[in-house]
Every structure is written in C-alpha cells, then in structure tokens.
Amino acid sequence: MNSFNRAEQQAISRAVLEIDVNNHAGVMSHVVGLFSRRAYNVEGILVLPVGDGSRSRIWLLVNEDLRLAQMMKQVEKLEDVIALRRHNADHAVFSDLESFFRP
Amino acid sequence: MTETLSGAQITIRLLERQGTRIVTGYPGGAILPIYDALGQSTVIRHVLARHEQGAGFIAQGMARATGQVGVCMASSGPGATNLLTAIADAKLDSIPLVAITGQVPRAMIGTDAFQEVDTYGLSIPITKHNFLVNSAEELLEVIPRAFEIAASGRPGPVLIDIPKDVQTQAIEIANWPEPGRVVPPPAADPALIAEAAALINAAERPLLYLGGGVVHSGASASAVALAEKAGLPTVMTLMALGTMPVDHPLSLGMLGMHAARYTNLLIDECDLLIAIGARFDDRATGKVAAFCPQAKIIHIDIDPAELDKIKNAHIGITADVQAALDQLLPAVFENSRKNWADRSIALKNQFPLAMPDADNPRSHFGLIRTVAACLDNGATIATDVGQHQMWVAQAYPLRRPRQWLTSGGLGTMGFGVPAAIGAALAEPQRTVVCFTGDGSILMNIQELVTAAEENVNLKIVLMNNAVLGLVHQQQTLFYGERLFASKFRAMPDFIKVAQGLGIAAVDLDQAPNPCATLMEAIARPGPCLIHASIDAEQKVYPMVPPGAANRDMIGA
Numbered sequence: 001m002n003s004f005n006r007a008e009q010q011a012i013s014r015a016v017l018e019i020d021v022n023n024h025a026g027v028m029s030h031v032v033g034l035f036s037r038r039a040y041n042v043e044g045i046l047v048l049p050v051g052d053g054s055r056s057r058i059w060l061l062v063n064e065d066l067r068l069a070q071m072m073k074q075v076e077k078l079e080d081v082i083a084l085r086r087h088n089a090d091h092a093v094f095s096d097l098e099s100f101f102r103p
Numbered sequence: 104m105t106e107t108l109s110g111a112q113i114t115i116r117l118l119e120r121q122g123t124r125i126v127t128g129y130p131g132g133a134i135l136p137i138y139d140a141l142g143q144s145t146v147i148r149h150v151l152a153r154h155e156q157g158a159g160f161i162a163q164g165m166a167r168a169t170g171q172v173g174v175c176m177a178s179s180g181p182g183a184t185n186l187l188t189a190i191a192d193a194k195l196d197s198i199p200l201v202a203i204t205g206q207v208p209r210a211m212i213g214t215d216a217f218q219e220v221d222t223y224g225l226s227i228p229i230t231k232h233n234f235l236v237n238s239a240e241e242l243l244e245v246i247p248r249a250f251e252i253a254a255s256g257r258p259g260p261v262l263i264d265i266p267k268d269v270q271t272q273a274i275e276i277a278n279w280p281e282p283g284r285v286v287p288p289p290a291a292d293p294a295l296i297a298e299a300a301a302l303i304n305a306a307e308r309p310l311l312y313l314g315g316g317v318v319h320s321g322a323s324a325s326a327v328a329l330a331e332k333a334g335l336p337t338v339m340t341l342m343a344l345g346t347m348p349v350d351h352p353l354s355l356g357m358l359g360m361h362a363a364r365y366t367n368l369l370i371d372e373c374d375l376l377i378a379i380g381a382r383f384d385d386r387a388t389g390k391v392a393a394f395c396p397q398a399k400i401i402h403i404d405i406d407p408a409e410l411d412k413i414k415n416a417h418i419g420i421t422a423d424v425q426a427a428l429d430q431l432l433p434a435v436f437e438n439s440r441k442n443w444a445d446r447s448i449a450l451k452n453q454f455p456l457a458m459p460d461a462d463n464p465r466s467h468f469g470l471i472r473t474v475a476a477c478l479d480n481g482a483t484i485a486t487d488v489g490q491h492q493m494w495v496a497q498a499y500p501l502r503r504p505r506q507w508l509t510s511g512g513l514g515t516m517g518f519g520v521p522a523a524i525g526a527a528l529a530e531p532q533r534t535v536v537c538f539t540g541d542g543s544i545l546m547n548i549q550e551l552v553t554a555a556e557e558n559v560n561l562k563i564v565l566m567n568n569a570v571l572g573l574v575h576q577q578q579t580l581f582y583g584e585r586l587f588a589s590k591f592r593a594m595p596d597f598i599k600v601a602q603g604l605g606i607a608a609v610d611l612d613q614a615p616n617p618c619a620t621l622m623e624a625i626a627r628p629g630p631c632l633i634h635a636s637i638d639a640e641q642k643v644y645p646m647v648p649p650g651a652a653n654r655d656m657i658g659a
Contacts, residue, residue, distance in 0.1 A: 026235065029227055037228050073408035079232040079252060 005043045012088030014043070018081040019075060023049050023056040027080045029060055034078065040071050044094055055082065059093050111136035111270040114203070119247040121147045121282045125528055125544055127152055127161040131178025133218060134205025136270035138176075150528060150557060153549035153569075155182050159189020159522040160547065163198050164525020167508045169485055170321065172199040172253045173207045173525065179205045180218030184225065188515060192225055192227035192262045195340060197319060199258035201249050202226075203347050206235070208268040222264045236435045239272040241278050257406040257522065258319055270531030291422035291430055292309040299377075299401045299418050300434035300600045302397035303333055306375035308443045310395075311335040312358065315511065316380020316404060317344030322425035323504040325506030326379060327351065329432055334440035334445045335377065340387050341496055341512045343380070348502035355447070357458070359599030360647045361493045365457035367653040369447055370395050378402045379422045383413035384512070393652035403585075418657025456497055457644070457659040464617045466639045467491070467566060471498045472620055474536060474564055477625045483526045485533045487519030487543030493643040517546030520563060524550060527559035534560055534625065541567040541591065548600065554630040561603075561630045568639040569594055576642050580657075581649070600630035606608030610633040 021027045036044045044061030054079060062068065076084050108116065114137055118126065127150040130138045130507055141149055148219050152158035155177040165171030177186045183204040207216040216297050223235040232252050234245045242265070249261040278587035292424075303309055313572070317387050323346040330337045330353045335448055337347050347354045355366040370376070376398040381387070388394040395402035402416035403424060410419035420427055464473040471494060482497055485508040486492040492509060498559035508526055510518035540566040544565055574589040601608035607624075611633060614620035644658030 026223055026233075028223060028229070028615065053619050070412055077406070077408055 007073065013063055015064045015068060016086060017060040017062060017075070017089040018070070018085040019058040020050075020084075021056050021058055021059065022080040022082065023054055025049075027056065028058070030080055031075065034074055035060075035071065036060070038067075038074070039065060044049040045095060046097075058097060061089070061094050064065050064089075069095060071091070105275045107275050109140065109221075110242055110265065110272050110274075111140040112244065113239060113242050113274075114265065115140040115144050115147065115241065115269070116279070118174060119144060120279060121172070121247070121250050123147060123167060123172075124142065125173040126176060126479040127158045127525070128176030128243040129153075129178070131181035131182045131205065131218070133207055133267050134182070134265075134270075135203065136267060137265070141360050142659060143169065150553065152322060154201050154547065155185035156188050156517065157547050157550040157553065158516055158584050159186045159202065160192070160201075160241050160521035161525035161528070161550075161553070162200055162202075163189060163193055164485070165524035166198050166200055166510060166525075167191075167522065168505055168526035168529045170199075170319070172201055172250050172630050174201050175204070175584075176216065177205070178201045179207055179222065180220045182218075182592065183220060183222040187225060187229060188513075190226060190262060191517060192510055192513040192515045193260040194229050194231065196510065197258050197315060197528075198260065199253040200260040201253050202260060202262045204262065204264050205270070206264045206266040206441070209237070209266045210268070211265065214447070221239070222363045223359065226262040226264075228260045228465050229260070235260040235264045236266070236269050239269055239274045242269070243276075245547070247280050247283035249518045251286060252283075254284070255286040256288055259317070282364045288421075289356075290425045291403070291420050293430065295418055295426065296430045297434060299420065300431055302375060302401060302418060304436045304438070306399075308441070308446075309333065309335055309375035309377060309440075310370060310373035310398070311337040312339060312340075312376055312378045312381050314379065314381025316424050317343055318348045318380075318504045320380060320405070320424035321504070322380070322428055323347070325425060325428035328426060330633050332432065332437050333435045333539065334438050334444060336369060336443070337499070338370065339364070339509070340381055340384065341509060344496060345501040345504050345506045349500050350502070355451075357496055357523045358634060359389065359653065361522040361643050361645070362653070363497075364454035364645055364656055365447075367656065368454060369450050369649070372446070376400050378404075379415075380404060382409045388413065389647045389649060389653035393654070397457060408418065428528065431573070452643070453620045455499060459659070462496070464621065465611070465635070465637075467494050467641055469496050470564070470566065470635050470637070471495055471538070471609075474538075474623055474625070475611065477622045478534060478536065480506065481525075481533055482506070483530065483533050485523035485526060485535065486535070486536040487539040488514045488516045488643070489540045489543055490568075490576065490643050491538050491540045491566040506618065516543040519543060520547050520554070521550045523561050523563070524554050524557065524559050527561045528557060531560065534562065536625070537561060537563045539563060539565055540572060541565065541569060541594065541597070542571045544597075545595075548604070550604055551601060551604035554655060558629050560628055562625050563630070563632045565597055565632060565634045566637050567597065567634060567636045568641070571638070572641045573643070575639065580642075582603050596631065597634050606630040606632060608632040608634065
C-alpha cells in the first residue's frame with residue numbers, strides 16, 4: 001500500500017479510527033474511497049456487522065499527520081456514518097490481530 | 104385508501120409531491136418505465152435535452168437561478184456516464200441537484216449486461232450522497248431523503264440509481280411520506296459570535312470576504328448590511344459575484360487570480376479577514392502562505408470541514424450564514440472606519456482595474472459593457488469557461504444574487520448554454536444572456552436545438568477569437584510562446600450552425616452599427632445567437648501567475 005519499510009512504518013505515529021456506519025453494499029466504498037481520493041493512506045481495515053446487522057463497525061488504522069483532523073471531519077460528513085471515534089495506535093483491535101499477519 | 108403503483112409511478116408521484124415542476128433528461132431502455140410514468144404526469148413538464156450532460160446542466164441552471172433542487176434523468180450506462188460531468192460540477196459549486204438514473208434489472212447487475220455500468224460506484228466521489236434502490240418500497244424513503252440531503256446544510260448533488268425491475272415492481276401504498284425539505288442546521292455558538300463581534304469591533308483594517316455560501320443561504324442583504332454597519336471593504340469570490348452590487352462603495356469586486364490589483368493589495372493590508380461562506384479556493388488565495396499575511400481570520404461556514412482546511416481560523420463558526428449574520432449584526436458596532444476607507448480609495452485610484460477599449464463594442468470589454476447597457480438587473484448572466492468568463496466576471500455590473508451563473512470549481516467548458524437554458528426555463532420572465540467562446544460553445548452545441556424547441560428567452564453572445572483563449576494565453580506567457588493545440592484551424596460558420604439548429608443568429612462583425620444590432624437582438628423574444636469576433640491576442644489581465652502570491656500580479 002505504500003513504499004515505507006517496516007522500520008519506517010514503526011517510526012510513523014498512527015491512529016485508530018472506529019466508525020459506526022449503516023450496513024449496506026456501498027458503505028465501504030464511501031469510507032475507503034474518501035481516504036484514497038484525498039491521497040491519505042489507510043494501513044489497516046477491519047469491518048463486521050454489529051447487532052441486528054443494520055449497522056456495521058469499521059476500524060481503520062491510519063498514519064497520523066497534519067491532515068487527520070480534516071479527514072475525520074470529511075468522514076463525519078458521510079451520510080452513512082453514524083459515529084466516529086478516535087483511539088491511540090495501541091488499541092487492541094489491531095494489535096491482537098498481529099499473529100494473522102506474520103510474513 | 105390504498106393504491107397499487109409501480110416503482111416508476113411512485114417515483115413520479117414523489118417528485119410531484121416535492122413540488123418539482125420541470126425535469127430534464129434523456130430517455131433510454133433502463134429508464135423507460137419512469138419515462139412512461141412521467142408521460143402520464145399532468146404536473147411535471149419534461150424538457151428533452153440532446154445529450155445527458157446538457158440535461159445535467161439544464162437542471163443545474165434551474166437550481167442556480169432559483170435555489171430550488173434541480174432534477175435530471177438519464178438511462179443506464181452511457182446515459183449515466185454522460186451525466187457525471189454535470190454532477191461533479193454541481194458538487195464543486197454546492198448546487199442542489201437530484202439525478203435519477205435507470206439501471207439494469209437487479210438480477211443482471213454485475214453480469215456486464217448491455218448498458219450496465221457501476222453508476223453507484225462512479226458517482227461516489229462526485230456526489231454529496233448516492234443511492235442504489237433495492238425495492239419499490241425503498242423509493243418512499245430514498246426520494247424524499249435525496250431532496251433533503253441535496254438542499255440541507257451545504258447543498259450538493261444526490262444520485263438515485265433505480266434498477267429497471269424496481270421501476271416495474273408494483274406495491275400497495277397507503278401513506279405517502281412527507282416531502283424532503285431543508286433541515287436547518289444548529290445555531291451558531293453565541294460565545295463564538297460574541298468573540299467574532301469583539302474581534303471585528305477591535306479591528307482597524309477589517310475586510311469582508313464573501314463566497315458562494317452567501318448566495319446559497321440567501322444572505323446577501325445581511326452581508327451587505329454587515330459591511331455597511333462596520334465599514335468593511337468587501338471582496339467576493341467568483342461564485343459570490345452579485346451578492347454585493349459591484350458599484351457599491353464598499354465593493355472591491357472579485358479577489359484572486361484575475362482580481363483588480365487594488366483588491367489583492369488591500370487584502371494584504373487587512374488586519375482581520377471575515378470569510379463568510381467561502382472556502383479559500385486556490386484561485387482566490389493564490390499562494391496560501393502569502394494570503395492576508397497580517398490578518399486574523401474569522402471563518403463562518405455551514406460545512407465544518409471547510410474550517411481550518413486551507414487556512415486556520417482564529418474564530419471558526421459552523422453555521423448557516425444567514426443565521427450567523429442575524430446573530431452577529433446587532434453585536435457589531437457602527438463604525439465608518441474612515442482611515443481604512445480612505446486607504447481603500449487611494450489604492451483603488453492607484454491600481455484600478457484597466458478596461459482598455461471599453462467604449463468600443465468590437466472589443467471584448469466593450470462588447471460586455473454594451474450587452475450590460477442593453478439590460479437591467481433583472482437579466483440573468485451565464486457564462487461558459489475561459490477568457491470570456493473572466494472578462495465578464497471583471498466587467499459585467501452584477502448587482503443581484505443568483506444573477507450570475509458560472510462554473511466556478513470544476514471550470515467546465517460546455518456549462519454555459521445548457522445552464523442558461525435551465526435558468527430561462529425556471530424564470531421565463533427574465534432575459535438570460537450566456538456569454539460563451541468558440542471553444543466552449545462547441546462542447547454542448549447540440550443544446551441549441553433544445554433552446555429552439557423550448558423557445559427560451561436566451562441570448563448567446565459568442566466571443567469568437569478562434570483560439571482556446573486561456574490555453575493560448577498560458578502558452579504565450581509561460582510556455583515560451585509555443586502555441587500548440589490551442590488554435591483552431593477549422594472554424595464552423597456559427598451563424599449557419601445556429602440557424603441550422605433552429606435559432607436566430609446575428610453577426611456583429613457584419614453589422615454597420617453593432618450597438619443597434621445587439622440591442623435589437625437582445626430585445627427580440629426567443630433564442631438568438633449573437634456572434635462577435637474578438638482579438639486573439641488579448642489576455643485576461645491582471646493575472647497572478649500559477650504558484651505566485653496574489654500581490655505579484657502581471658499584466659496591465
């Protein structure tokens with residue numbers, strides 16, 4: 001997804017975004033497309049339906065740079081986004097998954 | 104009482120209930136059920152464009168002229184892709200638009216069926232929101248919601264993709280939903296308004312910077328009132344022209360790339376910039392780091408994502424502009440700011456906007472001023488995109504919000520003629536003038552047929568320099584005069600083209616008295632093309648070179 005090596009990756013500060021969305025076929029495109037068309041790299045994506053399946057939760061692992069606040073405002077403007085929460089990079093949702101991503 | 108209706112009939116009924124009276128579009132296989140239902144409507148008039156992009160811009164013209172949501176339709180596949188440019192244009196200029204497209208039946212989606220394209224996917228980045236409708240029942244929720252989204256907050260285009268089998272699916276309807284309406288945003292934080300007022304009251308050299316949001320919010324009168332009360336010299340973006348009459352004593356006209364020098368220079372000197380419904384677009388700011396370098400910034404916008412996007416505001420207020428001005432006005436002290444006004448006048452006298460040859464109707468500025476002299480403020484002025492657009496922005500005395508229709512953000516050549524047709528359809532009592540160029544007009548020339556068919560009161564002023572003027576200008580100034588692909592070697596006979604497509608045409612080049620011919624052509628009802636050759640060597644001046652600061656303008 002980008003040209004950083006592992007050491008550089010670890011040096012970059014990260015953030016984890018937790019996004020509650022309406023669950024339908026196009027919603028992932030809306031969220032991911034927003035990041036890609038603003039040239040903002042997404043390092044990790046997790047998504048599963050929650051509750052009765054009318055909503056999903058999307059977890060994004062993103063690099064933290066000066067534009068993150070602007071990106072979060074843009075995410076909040078999407079009609080299908082119900083709530084957006086920001087966490088630190090050490091959030092368990094991604095760190096617990098590391099065993100599945102060994103080279 | 105329940106009725107059994109098809110998805111297509113439900114769609115049309117919901118449009119009727121929204122108050123839509125004109126839709127424009129182009130039929131095709133996947134939207135024929137809707138067209139069949141539309142044909143039965145006694146309330147909605149359909150205007151047949153000659154290209155889907157034309158339909159999109161006609162709907163935009165209606166929306167821009169009135170502020171109401173414009174509605175256009177197209178079939179699947181190429182019909183939908185042809186609409187995309189007009190939708191993207193609406194997104195960048197925040198124009199409320201509902202685009203309805205037919206789609207192949209649900210069972211065929213994803214099979215590469217005839218005229219199948221992923222309209223939903225294609226339209227995600229260029230719409231405010233979009234829908235792929237999965238059932239006739241869903242239409243009852245989606246269509247009012249689409250209108251609500253298009254018109255609420257920062258306006259924008261919404262696309263509804265309706266598979267053909269959803270259009271033909273019949274369901275029983277007992278209750279109709281309420282039409283989708285504007286949902287007012289929360290009021291501005293009173294504490295922030297108080298801070299903003301204090302900052303304005305304390306400022307010595309405050310300057311007002313109005314954007315298209317002032318037009319969308321219907322806040323022109325309040326913006327002018329604020330300027331008058333607090334003695335604020337006022338600049339407008341391209342989108343905001345007309346919000347303050349250009350000859351108002353506080354008006355500095357348009358800012359940015361093709362502003363008058365005094366306008367950009369005064370912005371450099373201000374100690375407070377009050378940005379209202381504006382988004383610090385690069386054509387307005389020039390090199391951002393050098394934009395209003397001494398100023399604190401108050402930024403009021405309905406879209407919170409615009410605050411701190413380009414320039415950090417000292418006070419950022421998310422609010423409807425009109426509502427915010429209502430709160431702000433009583434808290435601002437009356438102050439004529441004599442010294443600052445004098446400085447503004449001094450700069451204006453020292454660095455005025457040069458309008459050479461403005462008395463000669465065969466020059467570009469002279470032609471624009473002569474057209475203006477034939478009209479009153481009731482006229483609506485549309486443009487295409489290019490040199491003529493900037494010259495009209497500089498020279499036409501715009502005095503009314505929604506008087507001015509131009510493609511600002513996307514800068515779409517081909518916008519002018521169909522958008523002007525839309526404005527003329529929406530407000531038939533007005534004369535609509537479209538200034539265009541020999542490049543732009545060819546991009547949607549087929550809509551002259553639509554103009555003829557609808558007999559709209561539209562005067563197209565074609566400023567023909569036989570080149571792509573802005574490309575020619577940039578190649579001349581910044582590419583070592585290597586003119587490439589900007590000079591047309593073959594030029595159509597535009598008089599014959601217009602006549603062949605069914606509208607009247609006059610050639611000012613051949614007229615012994617161009618003023619009289621122009622006045623006659625404008626006064627005669629119905630569509631008319633007015634052709635005038637202009638000098639290809641003329642530049643849009645002054646100009647901020649790409650990447651430069653606004654103070655460093657070149658040219659006259």
